[in-house]
Amino acid sequence: MTELWGVGSFAVGDRILPYPVSKDDHNRDIGSAMKAVSSLGIHEQSRALVLSMLSEAAQYWPVQIGLLITKAQFSLADASRFDAFRTAMFLKAMHYDVVLGINTDVLDGLDDLGHSYPDVFGKSPVLAARAGAYERLRDAGLSPRWWLHVGPTVAVECDQLAGAHVDGNEWQLDVADGEILLTARNPRAAVVDRLATGVRGEIVTDACACGREDPRVVPRD
Amino acid sequence: MSGETVAGDRYFQPEVETMARADLEAIQEAKLLDLLPYAYERSALINATWTEAGVHPRDIKSLDDFRERAPFISKDAIRVFRDDKGDPYGGLLCFDESELTAITSTSGTTGDPTLVPEVWGGERREDATPALVREFYEIGTRPGDYFTCILFTFRGAFFAMVHSLGAVPVFLDHHPGELRRFVELSLELRPTNLYNFSNVLISELARTCEEMKVDPRDVMSSYHGIVHGGEPLGTRSRKLLDEWGVAGFEHTAVGDAGAATECREHDGCHFWEDSVIAEHLDPDNNETVADGTRGELVVTALDNRTMPLVRFRSDDLVDLTRERCGCGRTHGRIKTAGRKGDEVVIDGQSVLPMDVWEAIERFDETAMGLFQIIRTGQQMDALRLRVGHDGSTKQPDELSDRLMGAVTEATGVTPEIELVPNDDLLRLGPPHKIPRVAKR
Ligand SMILES: [Zn+2]
Ligand SMILES: [Zn+2]
Numbered sequence: 103m104t105e106l107w108g109v110g111s112f113a114v115g116d117r118i119l120p121y122p123v124s125k126d127d128h129n130r131d132i133g134s135a136m137k138a139v140s141s142l143g144i145h146e147q148s149r150a151l152v153l154s155m156l157s158e159a160a161q162y163w164p165v166q167i168g169l170l171i172t173k174a175q176f177s178l179a180d181a182s183r184f185d186a187f188r189t190a191m192f193l194k195a196m197h198y199d200v201v202l203g204i205n206t207d208v209l210d211g212l213d214d215l216g217h218s219y220p221d222v223f224g225k226s227p228v229l230a231a232r233a234g235a236y237e238r239l240r241d242a243g244l245s246p247r248w249w250l251h252v253g254p255t256v257a258v259e260c261d262q263l264a265g266a267h268v269d270g271n272e273w274q275l276d277v278a279d280g281e282i283l284l285t286a287r288n289p290r291a292a293v294v295d296r297l298a299t300g301v302r303g304e305i306v307t308d309a310c311a312c313g314r315e316d317p318r319v320v321p322r323d
Numbered sequence: 324m325s326g327e328t329v330a331g332d333r334y335f336q337p338e339v340e341t342m343a344r345a346d347l348e349a350i351q352e353a354k355l356l357d358l359l360p361y362a363y364e365r366s367a368l369i370n371a372t373w374t375e376a377g378v379h380p381r382d383i384k385s386l387d388d389f390r391e392r393a394p395f396i397s398k399d400a401i402r403v404f405r406d407d408k409g410d411p412y413g414g415l416l417c418f419d420e421s422e423l424t425a426i427t428s429t430s431g432t433t434g435d436p437t438l439v440p441e442v443w444g445g446e447r448r449e450d451a452t453p454a455l456v457r458e459f460y461e462i463g464t465r466p467g468d469y470f471t472c473i474l475f476t477f478r479g480a481f482f483a484m485v486h487s488l489g490a491v492p493v494f495l496d497h498h499p500g501e502l503r504r505f506v507e508l509s510l511e512l513r514p515t516n517l518y519n520f521s522n523v524l525i526s527e528l529a530r531t532c533e534e535m536k537v538d539p540r541d542v543m544s545s546y547h548g549i550v551h552g553g554e555p556l557g558t559r560s561r562k563l564l565d566e567w568g569v570a571g572f573e574h575t576a577v578g579d580a581g582a583a584t585e586c587r588e589h590d591g592c593h594f595w596e597d598s599v600i601a602e603h604l605d606p607d608n609n610e611t612v613a614d615g616t617r618g619e620l621v622v623t624a625l626d627n628r629t630m631p632l633v634r635f636r637s638d639d640l641v642d643l644t645r646e647r648c649g650c651g652r653t654h655g656r657i658k659t660a661g662r663k664g665d666e667v668v669i670d671g672q673s674v675l676p677m678d679v680w681e682a683i684e685r686f687d688e689t690a691m692g693l694f695q696i697i698r699t700g701q702q703m704d705a706l707r708l709r710v711g712h713d714g715s716t717k718q719p720d721e722l723s724d725r726l727m728g729a730v731t732e733a734t735g736v737t738p739e740i741e742l743v744p745n746d747d748l749l750r751l752g753p754p755h756k757i758p759r760v761a762k763r
Contacts, residue, residue, distance in 0.1 A: 109493040156474050159494040170424055170443055177426045178476050191436060
């Protein structure tokens with residue numbers, strides 16, 4: 103096994119599991135993140151706001167490297183209730199083409215501050231939201247896309263709005279009793295073999311109209 | 324304790340860290356003379372400030388010239404430029420915003436967060452930055468170690484420093500809810516260093532260990548030390564760390580131009596003088612005050628080409644010394660006393676949050692040390708304190724009396740006390756600290 107890059111985490115339901123990542127894993131994860139960034143329509147000179155927690159560095163640091171390589175500009179805020187004011191501050195101060203990683207904690211924090219979601223997010227054309235936040239943004243009249251944590255990886259919805267792509271070079275999707283199972287295709291520091299992700303949905307393997315052939319998760323409420 | 328490191332092997336860059344003062348100043352002078360024309364040409368605020376003062380970079384040929392002639396930049400001047408010109412960077416940004424890779428922000432606990440423009444060069448950000456690397460090496464981080472990063476995301480990838488030492492970061496959120504995982508991962512991976520803890524986390528960790536029925540000394544046994552920042556550790560936190568057998572290393576800002584961290588001598592926080600010129604001035608007359616005494620920290624950031632601060636008045640009151648430290652390093656050290664803007668003066672008596680802290684923490688009901696000084700201006704008729712308590716007292720008046728007595732003893736000023744539940748103050752978070760001064 104190659105040298106470790108770090109020990110992050112991922113969630114399955116309410117459980118947070120440790121997630122060791124090797125330097126090789128991390129480099130390949132940057133490749134997956136580049137695909138995700140591109141699926142959100144981010145290009146050179148785009149500006150993105152990234153909402154994450156440090157415990158999620160294994161998922162989100164590759165995204166930041168992906169943004170750097172793309173030459174997109176980005177800002178960072180914690181995806182927490184306490185830090186929701188920072189999300190509101192950035193979105194007030196500047197235009198962001200994409201906000202990604204929106205979760206229910208940030209929305210709860212915006213509720214605390216008395217902000218409406220359309221006021222805060224309305225000017226950003228692409229809102230990539232996690233489970234729970236996706237539904238709340240939609241119910242508030244916004245048009246989010248899926249930014250779906252599936253075990254240790256993130257599935258991202260392209261502009262076809264027909265399910266969220268995972269990187270098929272890295273991950274294999276299966277479904278059992280309506281629950282998505284995740285398997286790593288390549289050796290990793292962490293064993294991920296038919297991991298029950300707690301995500302309910304269907305798998306679509308046809309090539310997408312966006313051009314990506316990566317499989318998609320279509321979540322079910 | 325497994326936390327012993329070899330005394331002779333404490334420098335990451337021995338030559339620079341222990342260099343003679345004259346050589347260090349030669350580095351400063353060379354970097355400064357390179358920086359000044361650059362900043363003068365590109366930073367609108369620096370240009371305007373120097374023009375108004377009738378000084379040009381060509382007038383500055385030495386550090387002495389600089390100290391004698393260079394004009395100051397104040398927080399107010401930056402704010403005024405920002406508001407008048409609608410420039411979020413206050414006239415300090417040295418190129419067009421479109422060339423930035425990232426726009427991050429300061430923590431924002433003491434007001435609105437300020438935008439921090441950054442230029443990260445792809446993977447370059449993962450390279451060694453001498454700053455925190457020297458500190459972590461001094462504390463005892465070595466290749467192959469696990470290193471606990473318990474932090475926020477909003478300043479970006481500080482863990483590059485951990486990688487550059489060959490250590491493996493373990494990523495945790497800076498939040499009391501993460502402490503169970505902190506305990507589990509510490510017992511499993513046995514990390515040797517931690518960045519960074521706060522009073523709130525230390526206090527909560529004691530409780531978490533109790534709930535989990537684990538011995539905090541075991542949890543901490545692999546750590547050579549833990550770095551704590553954001554605000555100074557209170558007496559209770561220091562006592563807990565002592566009980567747990569782990570050393571705390573204070574970490575503090577150097578007026579927005581870098582950071583300073585204690586070495587194993589625990590006698591002030593080293594700042595790196597090959598990257599910052601730190602002056603130490605009388606806030607009232609701008610004269611340099613004596614080594615080892617209290618003054619306002621004024622900084623010039625020598626390595627920052629994005630938004631360099633040149634003679635920036637930090638408003639921070641510090642005790643500063645350049646005497647060679649017991650560790651052998653020649654770089655200066657500071658001890659933070661407080662912020663000019665936090666000071667209240669009652670009948671000529673100056674009171675800073677640090678002055679009342681210990682008096683509040685010493686009682687069980689208020690042991691979390693959550694309090695605010697109510698400050699409508701520097702000069703106040705009375706010392707008014709809002710103090711958080713844990714709700715266990717049946718006699719709040721009696722608790723107020725005890726607090727009044729303790730604060731009077733500590734400051735020489737008898738306070739007015741308003742008791743509120745701890746949660747009311749914690750809600751003012753972020754989770755690691757609360758604003759220590761409130762307008763009402
Ligand atoms: Zn697609
Ligand atoms: Zn020292």
